[in-house]
Amino acid sequence: MIELTGLDVHYGAAKVLDAITLEAKKGVFVGIIGPNGSGKTTLLKAISRVVAPTGGIIRLDGLPLADISSRDLARSVAVVPQETTVGFDFTVRDVVLMGRYPHLGRFAKETTVDLAACDRAMELTGITHLSDRSVNAISGGELQRVIIARALAQEPRHLLLDEATSHLDISHQVEILTTIKKLSGEISVIGIFHDLNLAAYFCDEIIVLKNGKIEAAGTPAEVITPATLQKVFDIEASVSIHPATGKPLVILLPLSSEVVKNDYRVHVISGGGTGAEIIRALHRSGCRVTTGVLAMNDTDYAAATELGIACITEPPFSPITESSQAALAAQIAAADLVILTSAPVGPGNLDNLRILAEAKETPVLFLADDGRAALPDYTGGKATVYLDRMTASHRLEVVTGNELINRCTHGRKK
Amino acid sequence: MQKGYAAILVLFVLAVVTIVACTGIGPAGTPFFGLSGNDAGSLILFDVRLPRVIAAMLVGAGLAAAGVVMQGLFRNSMADPYLLGTSSGGALGAALAIVCLGGAFHSLLAFVGCLAASFLVYGIAQNKGRVQVEQLLLTGIAVSMFFAAILSAIMYSSGQNLHQILFWLLGGFWNVSWDDVTLGLIIIPAALCLLLFSRELNIFSLGEDDATHLGVNTERLKLILLGISSLITGIAVAIAGCIGFVGLITPHVVRLVVGPDHRVLLPAAMLAGGILLALSDTVARTIGNEMPVGIVTAFLGAPFFIWLLKRRYAA
Numbered sequence: 001m002i003e004l005t006g007l008d009v010h011y012g013a014a015k016v017l018d019a020i021t022l023e024a025k026k027g028v029f030v031g032i033i034g035p036n037g038s039g040k041t042t043l044l045k046a047i048s049r050v051v052a053p054t055g056g057i058i059r060l061d062g063l064p065l066a067d068i069s070s071r072d073l074a075r076s077v078a079v080v081p082q083e084t085t086v087g088f089d090f091t092v093r094d095v096v097l098m099g100r101y102p103h104l105g106r107f108a109k110e111t112t113v114d115l116a117a118c119d120r121a122m123e124l125t126g127i128t129h130l131s132d133r134s135v136n137a138i139s140g141g142e143l144q145r146v147i148i149a150r151a152l153a154q155e156p157r158h159l160l161l162d163e164a165t166s167h168l169d170i171s172h173q174v175e176i177l178t179t180i181k182k183l184s185g186e187i188s189v190i191g192i193f194h195d196l197n198l199a200a201y202f203c204d205e206i207i208v209l210k211n212g213k214i215e216a217a218g219t220p221a222e223v224i225t226p227a228t229l230q231k232v233f234d235i236e237a238s239v240s241i242h243p244a245t246g247k248p249l250v251i252l253l254p255l256s257s258e259v260v261k262n263d264y265r266v267h268v269i270s271g272g273g274t275g276a277e278i279i280r281a282l283h284r285s286g287c288r289v290t291t292g293v294l295a296m297n298d299t300d301y302a303a304a305t306e307l308g309i310a311c312i313t314e315p316p317f318s319p320i321t322e323s324s325q326a327a328l329a330a331q332i333a334a335a336d337l338v339i340l341t342s343a344p345v346g347p348g349n350l351d352n353l354r355i356l357a358e359a360k361e362t363p364v365l366f367l368a369d370d371g372r373a374a375l376p377d378y379t380g381g382k383a384t385v386y387l388d389r390m391t392a393s394h395r396l397e398v399v400t401g402n403e404l405i406n407r408c409t410h411g412r413k414k
Numbered sequence: 415m416q417k418g419y420a421a422i423l424v425l426f427v428l429a430v431v432t433i434v435a436c437t438g439i440g441p442a443g444t445p446f447f448g449l450s451g452n453d454a455g456s457l458i459l460f461d462v463r464l465p466r467v468i469a470a471m472l473v474g475a476g477l478a479a480a481g482v483v484m485q486g487l488f489r490n491s492m493a494d495p496y497l498l499g500t501s502s503g504g505a506l507g508a509a510l511a512i513v514c515l516g517g518a519f520h521s522l523l524a525f526v527g528c529l530a531a532s533f534l535v536y537g538i539a540q541n542k543g544r545v546q547v548e549q550l551l552l553t554g555i556a557v558s559m560f561f562a563a564i565l566s567a568i569m570y571s572s573g574q575n576l577h578q579i580l581f582w583l584l585g586g587f588w589n590v591s592w593d594d595v596t597l598g599l600i601i602i603p604a605a606l607c608l609l610l611f612s613r614e615l616n617i618f619s620l621g622e623d624d625a626t627h628l629g630v631n632t633e634r635l636k637l638i639l640l641g642i643s644s645l646i647t648g649i650a651v652a653i654a655g656c657i658g659f660v661g662l663i664t665p666h667v668v669r670l671v672v673g674p675d676h677r678v679l680l681p682a683a684m685l686a687g688g689i690l691l692a693l694s695d696t697v698a699r700t701i702g703n704e705m706p707v708g709i710v711t712a713f714l715g716a717p718f719f720i721w722l723l724k725r726r727y728a729a
Contacts, residue, residue, distance in 0.1 A: 048627055074629025087489035087619035088674030098617050102629040106610060147624075154628070 001025050001061055002047060002158055002188055008055030009042055009212075016042045018212040019056070024158070024188040024205075029181055031203030031220075032192045035233055039212040040192045041082075044160045047190070048079045060158065074102035078156035080164035084147050086135045092146050093131040096122055099153030121152035124179050126172075141168045148176060152183070159183070161191035165198075177202045196250045200224050208232055224248040238306050253307070262286045266408060267335040267362075269352050271343035273299035278339060278367060281405050283307045290331045293320050293352055320351040328352065332359045339404065340396075341367045344376040345383035357386040364396040365404055373398050418678030421671060425685035429471065432689045436467045436696040461592070469590045470695040470707075471688035472598035473650045474660050478668075478687025479605045480643035480650075481661035482680050486615040487639055488547055495647040495661035498554045498640065502561035503531025504651035509568050509579045517578065521594075521652040528648035531557060536640060545636055547622065584706030585655035587695050594653045604646050605684055611639060612676035619674065659711040660687050663719050670726055690715065 002024040009017040017039045024030045032040050045051040047058060049065060058065040060076055068076070078099070086095060099121065100114040110118075122128045125145040135143055144167055151159060159180065165173040173195075180189060181202050193199035199206055200220040208216040208223055210232045216223045221241065225248075229237045235252060242249040266282055268275050268291045275291065276299050282289045292312025294301040304311040312327045314320055320328075328351075332338055338356060345353055356364065366373050366387075373391050377383045390396035399407070438444050442458050480495035488497065496502075507527025511520035535557050539550040569579055614635050617625045622632050650657070664687040665679070672682050694710040702710055 045623075050623055050626055070626075070631050071629045074627065077627070079624075079627040081623060084620055084624060087486075087621075088669065090616070090619065090674050094616070094675065095620070098620065098628060101613060101617055104613075106613075 001059075002190065003059040003062075004043075004047070004056065005059075006056035007043075007046060007053050007058060009039070009046055009051055010054045011042075016212050017046065017053075020212075020214060021056075022207055022214065022217065024190050026157075026188050027185050028204045029184045029189045029191065029202060031199040031206045032190065032209060033194075033196060033199055033206060033232075034209035034215070038209040040209055041162055042212075043209070044079065044162050044190065044192065047158075048077055048160055049073060071102050074154065076156060077158045077160060078151035078154040079160045080144075080148050080151045080162065082163045082166065083140075084143065086143070089134045089136050091132055092122070092127060092135055092138070093118065095135050095146050096127075096131075096149045096153050099150040102154065117155055118149075118153045121149040124152055124183075125149040125176060141172060144168060145172065145176065157187050159187055159189045159191075161189065163192050163194055166194055173198065196224060196229070200248045200250070201245060220248050224250060251306075263288065264337070264408065265290070265335045266337050266339060267291070267331045268300075268339045268341070269293075269343075269356060270300045270339075270341040271295070271298055271349060274341040274343040274367075275300040275339075276303035278341070278401065278404065279303050279309065280307065281401075282339075282408055283309060285405065285408055287408050290335065292331065293324050293328055293349065295348075317348065319348055325351055325355060328355050329359065332356060332362050335362055337408070338362050338364045339367060340364055342375040344378060346378040350379050350383060353383050353386045357389055360393075360395070364390055365407070366396050366398045367401060367404055368398050369400045371398055371400075418672045418675065418682070422678065422682050422685065425682055425689070429685050429689050432692050433464075433467050433471065436470075436692050437463045439696055439700060441700060465592045465595045466587050466590045466695065466699075467692050469594050469598050469653055470587050470692040472595070472601050473587075473654045473657065474664075474687040474689070474691025475605065475684035476598070476601040476646040476650045476687075477657065477661035477691075478664040478683040479601075479608055479680060480647045481687075482665040482676065482683045483608055483615065483639050483643045484661075485665050486618055486676060487636060488551055489619060489621070490551065491666065492662075493551075494658075495643060495650070496558075496656070496658075497551065498535045498644060499531035499557040499561060500528040500644060500647045500651065501656040501658075502558040502565060503527040503529075503534075504648065505583055505656055506561045506565050506568075508582050508655070509565055509572075512575050512578050512582065513568055513572050520582070524655070525648045525652035527561075528651050529644055531561060532640065532644035532648075536637075544633055547636075550636075581706065582655045585657035585708045586698065586704075586706045587654050588699070588704055590653065597649060598653055601646050601649055604642050604649075605680070607642055608639065609677070609680050611635060612680055615639075615676040615680075616674070654707070657691070657708045657711065659708065659715050660691055663715050664690060667719060667722055670722055 004020050004022050007017055007020040008015065020043060032043065034040050042051060046053050060068065096118045097110060100110060100117060103114065104110065122131060125148050127142065127145050127149055130138055130142060135146060148164060165176055177198065203220060205218065206220050206223040207214055208228060215232050216228050224239055226237055226239050229235055238251045238253055239248050264287045266287045266289050268279055268289060271294060279289060279291060279300060280303060290310045291300065291304045294311055294313055295316045296313050297316045301311055301313060312324050314324060332355065340356065373387055373396060375383065375387065437459060440463055477495050484493040484495060484497050485491060504524040504527045507523035508520045511517060511523040535550065535554045536545065539545050539553040569576055572579060614630050617628050617630055625632050665683050668683040668686050669679055672678050690711065694714060695707045698705050698707045698710045
């Protein structure tokens with residue numbers, strides 16, 4: 001178990017860590033997230049005794065860190081740094097075997113126990129086939145796996161990972177973190193993460209650092225929230241619990257400061273996911289977007305609500321009520337432009353098209369990349385009648401997605 | 415490792431052969447081929463040539479060992495035994511002895527100069543007991559420059575002593591005696607101490623932080639290894655002046671052959687350095703007409719090293 005109580009670290013006059021108190025129990029994978037310069041690496045360096053704290057105390061399995069000899073510390077704690085350069089052409093096996101150093105006496109030769117630990121570590125990290133290659137002749141990702149294997153060969157009770165898998169491809173990231181997660185049944189692991197979703201997926205607890213202080217701590221679901229992410233990273237993100245993993249899933253949203261607001265009003269009539277992309281693009285371009293009428297389980301509805309866009313809704317499979325019809329008519333009247341996608345039209349959403357056709361004034365852009373004004377009609381031709389009527393009166397114009405974005409981005413109020 | 419031990423054995427046999435062969439060769443002739451078996455002959459063999467060959471062996475071995483340690487500690491292929499200002503410190507000491515004391519105690523002053531330079535560099539570069547390798551390296555360069563400036567000033571105003579100083583600076587074994595061999599023998603136990611730390615030197619190649627994580631007391635390691643290699647370099651300089659090249663190139667050449675494991679590299683480089691310097695000195699005193707040996711080591715060694723590098727990087 002790793003316990004930190006009121007830990008302070010200064011670099012010169014600058015306070016890098018401020019009263020950090022945390023606990024990593026055996027069997028728990030603790031993740032540390034935070035922006036650059038928030039003190040994450042320094043925290044690990046303090047635990048591995050590379051930097052000396054200026055206040056507070058660190059205990060490993062109850063023993064104060066200062067009372068542990070270098071050799072005992074190395075038997076207990078292994079560290080995987082962000083990057084390692086190896087000065088000479090050692091083989092992969094040589095480097096992994098260096099992990100056994102704290103277990104060897106000055107005159108001792110490596111025993112079968114050491115060699116077995118080394119073989120197991122190489123197997124767990126999937127580098128057995130590289131064992132006789134020079135560490136300077138393998139890729140950066142492979143080298144990182146060698147360094148992880150070296151840390152595992154140390155057979156530590158505590159494992160510290162400083163963005164240990166950031167440079168690996170996604171499959172090896174997942175593979176190695178899964179391995180470490182399995183090992184973490186017997187040891188305590190503290191890992192720095194940049195990828196919030198990996199942290200949420202693998203960690204049991206997450207600690208959020210900002211400016212050397214703990215900003216939040218708890219389970220991934222408690223800690224990874226839009227509010228915390230906004231406060232710590234200054235990003236706008238949507239966090240949902242992924243149905244397959246049950247873990248928070250972070251999706252970045254466009255920065256509001258990046259979006260130039262204009263007063264061009266666009267109403268989108270879509271459904272079945274045909275409008276989601278255009279809704280996002282319109283939102284990015286700064287238009288005032290409204291949508292509807294949409295069913296509440298529609299993908300377009302999800303996109304609109306995530307972006308905070310007004311949406312007229314009905315429960316799934318329900319007809320459009322009188323009040324929604326009135327709301328839609330009002331939105332269309334207020335809009336400078338209506339966008340219609342080629343979403344399938346059935347009895348449930350035929351009213352959308354009828355109200356649009358009756359509105360007469362507002363111009364309509366029909367989104368179709370093949371240039372034809374047609375949509376899947378499940379109303380026995382009624383929908384097509386409305387569509388043809390708008391086409392005939394030259395109110396409706398067929399455009400492609402790119403044209404549409406262009407028009408709306410450079411759109412001016414007439 | 416098995417291959418490494420075989421290389422050490424081969425080098426050891428070569429070293430013995432080199433000692434015998436080099437002792438036999440010289441301007442005064444070779445046993446059974448011109449060198450008489452009388453007292454004068456055995457005097458030349460055992461009191462002139464043999465101590466000279468053994469001293470060259472020891473100095474070469476010492477410089478190679480110090481070179482291996484410096485390159486390992488600094489993780490820098492340009493590192494050599496003189497990195498901490500030892501050569502310019504030693505040269506300054508010897509030059510002072512030549513100018514002020516008429517040449518007396520010049521070995522002693524060279525030795526003192528070497529160690530003084532090392533201590534000075536280490537002392538300047540340390541902050542609260544911690545030494546950063548890069549700062550050490552740059553401080554070594556700065557102190558070397560400073561000493562070299564003083565040395566140049568002395569040489570500029572030394573008049574007829576100039577030739578003597580220059581000769582000393584280039585290094586050589588022309589007036590080596592059994593006393594020098596006795597002094598040089600200290601290099602062997604010192605190098606054995608270095609060998610005890612070869613596993614730590616291996617780990618040091620991962621960087622200082624990683625070495626700390628693996629339980630290496632890096633500050634103590636640096637102090638011990640720099641101390642011992644400065645002592646070895648000081649002895650080498652006291653015996654033969656500032657011989658370049660051996661300490662820089664031998665570790666590279668041997669590493670290309672036996673690999674980077676210091677447990678093998680260190681003894682193999684020592685044997686190779688000894689052989690290289692003994693052979694070079696033999697060339698210097700026979701063909702070269704007592705030309706300073708540093709000229710020979712560089713003249714023969716550099717093309718060989720370039721050939722080896724070419725082969726290595728082409729593969």
